[in-house]
Amino acid sequence: MVYRYGNNSNNVLNGITADISRGEFVAVIGPNGSGKSTLARHINGLLVPSEGQVTVDGMDTREPESIPEIRRRVGFVFQNPDNQLVGTTVEEDIAFGPENTGTSPEDIRESVDFAMTVAGLRELAGRPPHMLSGGQKQQLAIAGVVAMKTGCLVLDEPTSMIGPAGRRSVMGLLSRLKEEFNMTLVLITHHMEEAVFADRVMVTVEGHIAAEGTPREVFRSTSALYGMGLELPGPVELSNRLRALGLTLPDPVLTVDELVSCLCLL
């Protein structure tokens, strides 16, 4: 697929071909302006390709009549949590989606309770969203999608604007959605330490996929990723340095836990 924002402008996406399987966790990394957000917005039909085709469960995003069903299956969470919260309390905010799809009051109650439990927001049910921390706001935005019982969740840099504690809770929630509910996750991120937890990493550069594979493949020191001007996860960078200084370590070492246990064995 190809995408350009106007007829005369350059292609933002320049021939992307990819499949995402049910239950898969895909992280998309790449420099600013490389097309990550544009790509994400194609998955639920917020944008439709200028050339080529995007299908969700076989439905074409270019067919307007498919859009409501596609959006029921693919939820979206944006970078700035303040731009996507509408309710006056946590509970109301989560109910907004189910209320607008003609769901019965009992089912709305059930969906909201379920989403609050999954997202760990039960204690905060009556709290106004603007009184939440950044991390809690993103948990709430995700809960809104969970209440809609969408099978797939696309997140566009959900942790860029929040602190480390918030980031941990958002990542914890994502792994829960994958493990317990087999949710398909597409995470756009600049944080390499988040990308290492994905099943597959896609690296976008200038509108195409420049490298792709499991985190272990993509971050290995022989990968095409090197030389693209992208950051490495801290443990990968430090272990590469240590290997260059003569220590015997696996290639790559992806997490702090892994690095610490490898070093203890030396």
Place this chain on the structure above:
Amino acid sequence: MPIIRMDNIWYAYNRGTPIQTNALSGLSLAVSRGSFVALAGHTGSGKSTVLQHLNGLLLPQKGRVLVEEADTRDKSFRRSLWAKVGLVQQYPERQFFEETVFSEVAVGPNNLGLSPAEVEDRVLEALAVVGIDRKRARETSPYALSGGEQRRVALASVLALRPGVLALDEPTAGIDFMGRQRIFKALADLKSQGVTIIMASHNMDDVARMADRVVVIKEGRALLEGSPRQVFASQGCVREAGLNLPFPSEVMARLREKGFNTEAPALTVDEAAEEIIKCVGARKTAQ
């Protein structure tokens, strides 16, 4: 004499209403001229509120803020204060209104009453610093840029004012690796030219790398203050503020728990690598 002094400032949003939120509760802070101070704290700790006090965007409800000895509550000082302190807010892309990136960055210099040639100089210089192509800047609307690029344009529009004090709210959030390197290089250059920089951040690796002094803020108060080395040696305190250690310090702390004999609070990957090599060597000899 510090260039900025905050004496016991208090600030609450929606004061006197049922939803009053205390943002600052008796915060004191001194910033010396030409230093790079990092305000470290998790979301909601009051960092952004502190920054907004620096150029008089917010005025303290109690206490006082002095910039070069002048009180920010003094109205006759307001105009020169805005020229002195450049503030880059957290969602700068909300404030664009010009048709091209170039004219967006030119707004500030134009308002200073500079000649067109001088305005152009400043705009091109600022764009080069943040790494936005000048040709593209003349042809492109700021809204046609990606999120990370928009943040860089916002930074450029403040840099073009050449303020003596630069206040930055999470300047690298959502910005890619190369962009971050470029911004840090630019900030280091500005510092060497004598610009005072105050940066709010929750990225402790950035803080460790850039700051001379770190102020850890929690619940609207300064919890801890010192050099990065001093602050990150106080692990418990840093964690209590909801922050991480910088990655190299974190690794060393974890190795210490596993019995590695190291006291060095590494701040960079190089320091950590050197220390680890030393420890591994010592352990092998001991076996």
